[in-house]
Amino acid sequence: MSNTKHTAKRAAKPQKVPEQSTSCPTKKAHHPERLKSEMIKRLHRIEGQVRGLSKMVEEDVYCDDILHQIMAVDSALGGVKKTLLKAHVEGCVVEQLRSGDAKVIDELMATMTKMMK
Amino acid sequence: MSNTKHTAKRAAKPQKVPEQSTSCPTKKAHHPERLKSEMIKRLHRIEGQVRGLSKMVEEDVYCDDILHQIMAVDSALGGVKKTLLKAHVEGCVVEQLRSGDAKVIDELMATMTKMMK
Amino acid sequence: MSNTKHTAKRAAKPQKVPEQSTSCPTKKAHHPERLKSEMIKRLHRIEGQVRGLSKMVEEDVYCDDILHQIMAVDSALGGVKKTLLKAHVEGCVVEQLRSGDAKVIDELMATMTKMMK
Amino acid sequence: MSNTKHTAKRAAKPQKVPEQSTSCPTKKAHHPERLKSEMIKRLHRIEGQVRGLSKMVEEDVYCDDILHQIMAVDSALGGVKKTLLKAHVEGCVVEQLRSGDAKVIDELMATMTKMMK
Numbered sequence: 001m002s003n004t005k006h007t008a009k010r011a012a013k014p015q016k017v018p019e020q021s022t023s024c025p026t027k028k029a030h031h032p033e034r035l036k037s038e039m040i041k042r043l044h045r046i047e048g049q050v051r052g053l054s055k056m057v058e059e060d061v062y063c064d065d066i067l068h069q070i071m072a073v074d075s076a077l078g079g080v081k082k083t084l085l086k087a088h089v090e091g092c093v094v095e096q097l098r099s100g101d102a103k104v105i106d107e108l109m110a111t112m113t114k115m116m117k
Numbered sequence: 118m119s120n121t122k123h124t125a126k127r128a129a130k131p132q133k134v135p136e137q138s139t140s141c142p143t144k145k146a147h148h149p150e151r152l153k154s155e156m157i158k159r160l161h162r163i164e165g166q167v168r169g170l171s172k173m174v175e176e177d178v179y180c181d182d183i184l185h186q187i188m189a190v191d192s193a194l195g196g197v198k199k200t201l202l203k204a205h206v207e208g209c210v211v212e213q214l215r216s217g218d219a220k221v222i223d224e225l226m227a228t229m230t231k232m233m234k
Numbered sequence: 235m236s237n238t239k240h241t242a243k244r245a246a247k248p249q250k251v252p253e254q255s256t257s258c259p260t261k262k263a264h265h266p267e268r269l270k271s272e273m274i275k276r277l278h279r280i281e282g283q284v285r286g287l288s289k290m291v292e293e294d295v296y297c298d299d300i301l302h303q304i305m306a307v308d309s310a311l312g313g314v315k316k317t318l319l320k321a322h323v324e325g326c327v328v329e330q331l332r333s334g335d336a337k338v339i340d341e342l343m344a345t346m347t348k349m350m351k
Numbered sequence: 352m353s354n355t356k357h358t359a360k361r362a363a364k365p366q367k368v369p370e371q372s373t374s375c376p377t378k379k380a381h382h383p384e385r386l387k388s389e390m391i392k393r394l395h396r397i398e399g400q401v402r403g404l405s406k407m408v409e410e411d412v413y414c415d416d417i418l419h420q421i422m423a424v425d426s427a428l429g430g431v432k433k434t435l436l437k438a439h440v441e442g443c444v445v446e447q448l449r450s451g452d453a454k455v456i457d458e459l460m461a462t463m464t465k466m467m468k
Contacts, residue, residue, distance in 0.1 A: 027179040028177045028178075028179060029174075029177045029178060029179055029183075031174075031177075036174055039174050040171050040174055040175060043167055043168075043170050043171040043174065044171060046167050047164055047167040047171070050163050050194075051164050053197075054157050054160040054161060054164070057146075057148075057153055057156050057201075058153070058157060060146045060148075061145075061146060062145060062146055062209075063146050063201055063202075063204065063205035063208075063209060064205065064209075064225075067198065067201060067205070067228050067232075070194060070197065070201070071198075071232065073194060074191070074194060074195075074198075077187060077190060077191060077194070078191075078467065080170075080187065081184065081188075081191075081467070084174075084183060084184060084187070085180075085184060085460075085463065085467075087180065088180035088184070089456060089459070089460060090460070091180075092179075092180060092181075094448060094453070094456060097445060097448055097449075098448075105440060105441055107181055108181075108440070109436075109437050111181055111184050111185065112436065112463060113433050113437075114185075114188060115184075115188065116429065116433060116466055116467070117351065195350065199347050199350060202346065206339060206342070206343060207343070211331060211336070211339065214328060215331075219328070222323060222328060225323070226319075226324070229319065229346065230320075232350055233312065233315070233319075233349055233350070234468070261413040262412075262413060263408075263411045263412060263413055263414050263417075265408075265411075270408055270409070273408050274408055274409060277402075277404050277405040277408065278405060281402050284397050284398040284401055287394050288391050288394040288395060291380075291387055291390050291391050291394065291435075292387070292391060294379045294380045294381060295380060296379060296380055296443075297435055297436075297439035297442075298443075298458055298462055300380075301432065301435060301436060301439065301462050301466075302465075304431065304432045304435070305432075305465060305466065307428060308425070308432075311428070312425075314404075314421065315418065315422075315425075318414055318417060318418060318421070319414075319418060322414035322415065322418070326413075341415055342415075345415055345418050345419065348419075348422060349422065
């Protein structure tokens with residue numbers, strides 16, 4: 001699964017930056033706990049909505065109703081995406097820029113360009 | 118949960134159209150089994166991806182990586198949406214139009230307009 | 235220019251369907267005059283907005299303001315797209331389906347899938 | 352027209368930052384000439400494409416062809432939007448952040464959130 005891949009990739013890196021495990025150059029996020037738990041809560045709700053979609057297909061619910069429910073999931077996921085992007089820009093991006101690392105801008109632009117497709 | 122609502126709404130209707138439970142006027146979907154199981158399989162995979170997202174947030178995976186993974190989920194969900202829309206138009210919409218019910222066009226246009234936002 | 239290409243392509247076809255120049259199988263649109271003139275009016279306004287964008291760039295208007303103005307143009311163009319799609323589905327698509335031509339559904343699905351990207 | 356409005360709004364501000372008319376705090380863009388002329392060229396082409404759309408509607412070109420041409424315009428305008436956003440972030444945003452003005456991040460997030468809708 002993709003998260004395993006990401007986790008593994010990240011898990012292999014810490015030795016490169018041993019001391020300051022909460023700063024951005026380690027490429028680890030460090031959001032306030034409140035934000036993290038809010039995002040996790042929203043993702044759990046979305047997970048339940050996706051499970052609901054499977055059930056709707058299983059039970060032959062009318063397609064137009066399922067399409068509307070898929071749009072609701074899209075929208076909920078879009079909300080998480082915006083929240084995370086905001087936290088990323090306000091946190092990591094600003095921080096890396098201040099520490100003189102301008103590469104983060106290329107990374108951000110690549111991500112935003114992909115998002116605007 | 119939304120699917121319960123939908124299921125309940127639909128479950129209450131069958132008595133209106135007792136005989137032909139597989140035709141569109143009952144507002145029940147009737148996709149071929151192969152399509153249904155393919156969509157359910159894809160939705161289960163998406164459910165796992167969303168669960169993976171929670172774990173990524175939990176484990177402080179770097180935001181930019183999570184953003185890319187959210188886009189992967191968006192895209193997978195978009196694929197299901199297109200497949201379902203296609204099945205809906207080719208099945209229910211064409212069928213209802215042939216049986217003289219033009220209201221399905223208003224319904225379709227409302228859904229498509231919402232999708233294009 | 236792209237419109238020339240389209241016009242040319244269409245201009246070359248009329249001889250194939252000489253009699254019924256206002257029906258869909260000729261692949262000519264035949265919207266009511268009111269709808270046509272409304273769409274043309276909106277497109278002229280959009281043309282002016284795009285001309286305005288060039289001027290904004292020329293005069294070094296602050297980028298964020300130009301970005302918002304581009305979004306306004308996007309939205310105006312999106313309005314024309316929805317209006318046209320609605321007219322197309324309610325007119326040509328329904329008509330071709332009634333005359334037994336189901337190929338229009340493939341064409342519509344290809345267009346809608348591209349729109350949903 | 353909107354660009355007049357924007358120009359006017361900006362034109363009224365210069366007295367606040369009299370000396371350094373090419374830096375970001377004046378809220379004037381200052382893109383390299385090459386980028387400006389490239390964007391203006393692309394906007395002129397888009398203006399011609401929109402004019403072409405009016406002609407297509409006027410000449411009853413088949414709707415599906417017009418819809419595809421509208422998508423081509425969408426895509427061309429999207430290209431200008433991405434180019435401008437990139438120039439904005441790499442130029443003004445980075446510059447304002449370095450000069451200690453963090454408000455530009457709120458402005459950027461508001462714009463990006465609107466773009467992602």
